[in-house]
Amino acid sequence: MRVLTAVIAIAFGILILLGYFLPQAAIIQTILLNWAVILTGVAALVGLVNLMIVHMDKVRRSEKGSIYSAILVLVMVLTFFAGVILRPDHLLMRKVILDGIILPVEAMLMGLLTVTLLYAAIRMLRKRADVMGIVFILTAALLFLGSATLPFGDVPVFGTLIRPWFTQIFALGGARGILIGVALGTLVTGLRVLFGMDRPYGGK
Amino acid sequence: MDYLDIISGLLSFLFTIFVLSYLVGDNPLFRITIYIFVGAAAGYVGSVIVWQVLKPQLWDKGIAAIFGGTLVDQLLILLPLLGAALILTKISSRMAGFARLPMAFLVGAGAAVTIGGALLGTLLPQMEATINFFDPQLAAARNIHALEVMGNGAVILFGVVTSLAYFHFGARQNANGTMHRFGLIEIIAWVGRIFIGVTLGAIFAGVFAAALTAFIERFSSLIDFINKLIGIF
Amino acid sequence: MIVDLPDWLKAAAPESSIFSARNEEVTRPPEPSAAETPDWIKNFQQAADVSASQPEEPVSETGEVSPFENAPAFTPDFSSESSDLFAEMPDWLSNAVEPTSSANVSPSSTPTPITNEDALAPSDLPTWVQAMRPVEPGGIPQALYSSDQTLESRGALAGLQGVLPAAPGFTPTSKPKSYSIKLQTSDEQMAHAEILEQILAAEASPVPIESLPSLGASRGLRWFLAILFTLVALVTLSMRTQVFRLPFAAPNQVREAQAVVKSIPENSPLLVVFDYEPSRAGEMEAISAPLFDMLNNPRLTFLATNETGATLAERFAAGSLSGSTYLNLGYLSGGQLGIRAFVQDPTRIAPVDIHSQPAWTSTMLQGVTAINQFAAIILVTDNAEAARIWVEQTQGIRSVTPIPFIVVSSAQAAPMIEPYYESGQVSGVVPGLYGGALFEQYNAGLPGTARIYWDAYSIGMLLAVVLLLGGGLWNFVLGLRERSTVKGAE
Numbered sequence: 001m002r003v004l005t006a007v008i009a010i011a012f013g014i015l016i017l018l019g020y021f022l023p024q025a026a027i028i029q030t031i032l033l034n035w036a037v038i039l040t041g042v043a044a045l046v047g048l049v050n051l052m053i054v055h056m057d058k059v060r061r062s063e064k065g066s067i068y069s070a071i072l073v074l075v076m077v078l079t080f081f082a083g084v085i086l087r088p089d090h091l092l093m094r095k096v097i098l099d100g101i102i103l104p105v106e107a108m109l110m111g112l113l114t115v116t117l118l119y120a121a122i123r124m125l126r127k128r129a130d131v132m133g134i135v136f137i138l139t140a141a142l143l144f145l146g147s148a149t150l151p152f153g154d155v156p157v158f159g160t161l162i163r164p165w166f167t168q169i170f171a172l173g174g175a176r177g178i179l180i181g182v183a184l185g186t187l188v189t190g191l192r193v194l195f196g197m198d199r200p201y202g203g204k
Numbered sequence: 205m206d207y208l209d210i211i212s213g214l215l216s217f218l219f220t221i222f223v224l225s226y227l228v229g230d231n232p233l234f235r236i237t238i239y240i241f242v243g244a245a246a247g248y249v250g251s252v253i254v255w256q257v258l259k260p261q262l263w264d265k266g267i268a269a270i271f272g273g274t275l276v277d278q279l280l281i282l283l284p285l286l287g288a289a290l291i292l293t294k295i296s297s298r299m300a301g302f303a304r305l306p307m308a309f310l311v312g313a314g315a316a317v318t319i320g321g322a323l324l325g326t327l328l329p330q331m332e333a334t335i336n337f338f339d340p341q342l343a344a345a346r347n348i349h350a351l352e353v354m355g356n357g358a359v360i361l362f363g364v365v366t367s368l369a370y371f372h373f374g375a376r377q378n379a380n381g382t383m384h385r386f387g388l389i390e391i392i393a394w395v396g397r398i399f400i401g402v403t404l405g406a407i408f409a410g411v412f413a414a415a416l417t418a419f420i421e422r423f424s425s426l427i428d429f430i431n432k433l434i435g436i437f
Numbered sequence: 438m439i440v441d442l443p444d445w446l447k448a449a450a451p452e453s454s455i456f457s458a459r460n461e462e463v464t465r466p467p468e469p470s471a472a473e474t475p476d477w478i479k480n481f482q483q484a485a486d487v488s489a490s491q492p493e494e495p496v497s498e499t500g501e502v503s504p505f506e507n508a509p510a511f512t513p514d515f516s517s518e519s520s521d522l523f524a525e526m527p528d529w530l531s532n533a534v535e536p537t538s539s540a541n542v543s544p545s546s547t548p549t550p551i552t553n554e555d556a557l558a559p560s561d562l563p564t565w566v567q568a569m570r571p572v573e574p575g576g577i578p579q580a581l582y583s584s585d586q587t588l589e590s591r592g593a594l595a596g597l598q599g600v601l602p603a604a605p606g607f608t609p610t611s612k613p614k615s616y617s618i619k620l621q622t623s624d625e626q627m628a629h630a631e632i633l634e635q636i637l638a639a640e641a642s643p644v645p646i647e648s649l650p651s652l653g654a655s656r657g658l659r660w661f662l663a664i665l666f667t668l669v670a671l672v673t674l675s676m677r678t679q680v681f682r683l684p685f686a687a688p689n690q691v692r693e694a695q696a697v698v699k700s701i702p703e704n705s706p707l708l709v710v711f712d713y714e715p716s717r718a719g720e721m722e723a724i725s726a727p728l729f730d731m732l733n734n735p736r737l738t739f740l741a742t743n744e745t746g747a748t749l750a751e752r753f754a755a756g757s758l759s760g761s762t763y764l765n766l767g768y769l770s771g772g773q774l775g776i777r778a779f780v781q782d783p784t785r786i787a788p789v790d791i792h793s794q795p796a797w798t799s800t801m802l803q804g805v806t807a808i809n810q811f812a813a814i815i816l817v818t819d820n821a822e823a824a825r826i827w828v829e830q831t832q833g834i835r836s837v838t839p840i841p842f843i844v845v846s847s848a849q850a851a852p853m854i855e856p857y858y859e860s861g862q863v864s865g866v867v868p869g870l871y872g873g874a875l876f877e878q879y880n881a882g883l884p885g886t887a888r889i890y891w892d893a894y895s896i897g898m899l900l901a902v903v904l905l906l907g908g909g910l911w912n913f914v915l916g917l918r919e920r921s922t923v924k925g926a927e
Contacts, residue, residue, distance in 0.1 A: 107422050114412065136405040201308040248745070
């Protein structure tokens with residue numbers, strides 16, 4: 001099985017990679033990627049089933065907090081069947097599930113970050129007062145100032161000069177360095193998979 | 205404002221307040237809200253996958269292939285169907301090993317797409333763009349003074365090089381067993397820290413701005429709902 | 438049977454195999470002298486000589502030698518190989534087998550021949566089985582046999598006597614010698630071992646991480662921040678204040694985005710990708726609305742690359758695009774795999790719309806079968822990673838047929854999208870509420886969501902600057918004092 005999985009990963013990987021460089025291989029790439037689209041959908045569904053099984057186990061074993069797990073399973077099953085019967089784009093689903101539950105909870109959790117992030121940033125220099133920390137805080141403060149306006153218009157110098165220069169020149173250098181570093185990292189990781197050195201699908 | 209809007213607004217109002225209550229501290233209302241949210245999101249995602257992935261890609265295509273498709277069409281739908289069946293074995297702990305076959309396919313495909321994208325879409329264009337900052341013709345085409353462009357280009361090039369050096373972790377061992385980087389790399393990496401610090405500061409400012417906008421949007425929706433209710437009664 | 442074997446296989450066959458011809462002369466290595474050979478090995482040799490001197494069995498009429506008929510299971514090579522083996526044995530091993538020599542055998546261990554002749558007469562046994570039989574008593578070291586003559590009464594060995602020796606009869610005849618366990622090493626080897634030990638010790642010993650004691654949570658500060666920002670939001674939004682002006686100085690990427698949007702011809706097909714979480718819906722809708730409002734009667738095709746994206750697109754269309762027509766292709770799964778597949782062949786990957794109707798024959802997509810036939814791509818995202826993937830995977834097709842690519846980005850993703858704008862891979866960026874407010878400025882204030890939020894946003898940002906600098910400086914000083922106190926105490 002280990003050999004077979006490695007052969008599958010390497011062979012299909014090379015076939016798909018060829019599609020980037022050979023126009024003749026593009027059709028094969030599309031067909032294989034279409035399969036991948038289907039399989040990722042099924043894999044996501046399996047993940048959801050797993051989530052439900054885990055929480056049902058908690059309920060069955062009457063673990064601490066199992067009442068919350070029971071609520072989760074109940075809401076999950078109800079939403080799933082409602083979505084399957086009505087379709088997810090149905091107005092009822094959009095208004096009740098998306099606008100009524102998912103969006104407000106996620107958005108408010110995101111909103112809470114306002115307090116949490118500011119709190120953490122204020123206290124950061126107490127623990128970490130090195131060059132990177134100071135540069136980090138000063139940059140954030142400058143960009144806050146540059147992003148705001150005053151009753152008479154942009155904050156002079158900060159909004160018109162410093163903010164654009166920082167975001168388009170200074171931060172760009174670091175961001176491009178990070179992007180190239182990430183690209184190199186992903187490239188190497190991908191090559192390791194295609195050479196069979198890394199086998200995240202199982203086996204050494 | 206129809207009854208759906210009222211139900212939706214009421215739910216939104218309640219859940220916003222319940223999550224906001226976390227500022228006071230962790231409490232049962234907050235926890236119930238989070239579990240309801242996870243359940244609803246998971247169930248919703250499941251139904252989206254059924255209707256927008258499996259139905260058009262497997263069911264519709266499968267039916268079309270069986271009733272009127274060629275042998276090639278049938279094979280092209282049979283293979284992903286088989287892969288899907290193998291992935292489903294992951295649910296059973298005894299048969300989960302079979303799922304490794306389609307997972308290997310997905311990993312190989314992911315690796316190939318990552319390589320192609322990173323090489324052609326990021327590495328080469330980004331390096332080319334860093335070099336092109338020193339091209340006076342391109343500066344003229346953008347109607348920017350060559351000196352200004354080259355000055356900015358030098359800063360960006362310096363930032364790119366020093367940031368990359370910051371991620372260079374090659375080191376030698378001292379006689380006392382401690383590790384140290386090569387001297388020149390150490391100096392360049394120190395400068396790189398400043399650029400990375402600036403970039404992270406910019407990202408932090410962005411995350412804070414996004415969070416503040418979400419905070420404002422929530423309060424705006426609360427106020428809107430109350431205003432609408434007042435309008436009704 | 439041996440004649441049936443091909444030559445190459447004969448050559449590969451071992452000399453002592455059962456396929457060897459009986460009368461073939463066996464080349465023996467020189468035997469060790471009698472003085473060098475222990476007694477018990479001599480006994481083995483005698484036994485072997487006895488079997489070797491037995492008369493040859495008749496050969497079949499065909500002249501073939503049946504391997505199973507005459508070949509003994511143990512050929513004479515056995516003894517010679519054995520003697521070679523033991524001649525080369527080190528001293529310590531030779532000493533270890535000394536106690537079994539016949540000279541040390543006690544009278545109590547005198548062997549007795551097995552008494553199972555009743556079961557099968559010796560004359561009936563084929564020769565190869567005889568060869569497997571224990572050899573004559575005189576030729577076998579007596580100590581190898583037990584004195585236990587128990588007759589087995591049950592089981593597979595029922596009727597046999599003395600087959601399994603009982604434990605009491607198996608007693609050591611001499612005290613085993615003690616051997617030194619001291620390792621013979623050179624100084625150089627010892628030095629290497631010490632270095633290895635040091636390396637291992639350094640790996641195992643924990644390295645203390647330099648850190649200050651963790652800070653206690655300041656509930657007061659958190660409450661203060663929460664109340665402050667809540668008050669700002671409540672007051673400005675409920676009073677609908679418009680004190681702070683919208684920003685005016687548009688950065689390059691926003692100006693470029695405006696130029697691209699204005700340049701798109703009327704009734705052009707546009708691909709709009711929704712890739713943001715519901716948590717950023719408020720921000721993304723506020724940013725996107727003025728941009729879409731600026732478009733000249735476009736034919737919009739929506740595509741989502743996260744699960745809730747398709748419904749968020751419907752929500753956006755219902756709120757900000759009321760009256761406009763659009764086509765929603767729904768959710769595209771697979772992340773970058775799906776995106777690549779869609780870029781290569783959109784008709785195969787997204788054949789139907791969100792209502793399961795054929796998409797590519799609709800009027801919205803008239804004349805469009807490939808991604809480079811769209812007039813522009815607009816990516817609405819809160820995720821720098823998603824933007825990177827879309828830029829990367831469309832790079833190939835856009836380098837052949839340039840298509841304007843605009844990114845409407847959340848403020849948090851904008852810094853990492855900036856390099857793609859500077860490299861020309863992205864035509865324009867609308868970053869966060871700031872970018873949305875700029876667009877709104879240039880769109881006669883329509884639709885106005887950014888304006889509603891702007892006072893709260895500006896005050897929040899200004900407060901954050903004051904708190905960050907003031908609080909940061911205060912904490913910096915406190916940290917310095919704490920560290921100097923810790924150093925003083927040490």
